[in-house]
Amino acid sequence: MRRQILTAVIVTTAALALSACEKQITAPFEKGVCFHVATNKDKTLRFNPVARNVETMEQCAATLEGMRIRFVRMGSPNRTLTGAYQGSFIFLEKEGIFLGQTYDGARFMSLVRTGDGRLAVPGAVRQAPPAQ
Template sequence: MKLLTITALGAGLLALAACEKATEAPFDQGVCYAVETGVEGEPPRFNKVAEKQPQIEFCAARLEEMRLRFLRLGGSRREVTGSYQGQFIFIDRAGVWISKTLEGSRFILLARTGDGRLAIPSAIQRAIDGSPVSVSANAEPATPAP
């Protein structure tokens, strides 16, 4: 009897936890937002960064640009959160991650190369130990035209 009561209580708590609504990103066509998480209990704020962005990669570039400008001005935040058409974007030292929810699982979109640039993960050459290798665009010096 006691086991049945505990099981029913546990199932009820799980059902309530499943009903908790996750934070959703706005779905404005082509608009890139920076997301500022509020203090405990407050909803996050969405600040418009850019409009007419054709793809999520362009929004990630605008957020990375914003992050670098703040660092040059003396800021200390190295991680930025943004959103684009219903997806959340997370930028950190490893690269750019995306997620459907603010609290959910994240998937890599762009990875950092050896020199800090962002690139599609499959385009990055890696050393045997897995670290990124930076390759110059021009491997050989250009020969002057005759």
């Protein structure tokens, strides 16, 4: 009985160690290049340069947001878009823009959408107190 439990613990630990070693998908680091990230049919990622000589991540996000809006105006059903800038991923979602160091890892909010769809720094737009 003890040997079976010990074997199960060793197998579980080995499986967890191997899954932790799984290679994370990272963004390319090309100084000043803003990328659109597309998914290929085989589930690999393709990094298409959209703009060069981009100074900040916010400018890259704005470029990608303009691209997303143009896609929507042309009839695209996809309302989200993924980009990359200098080693970080930029995720344009319904709620706003999120940043992440890996494609599948944690995402952190950078900008939120206001009621009319514009982007703002979180907490910059104050809500009116409820009417009494």
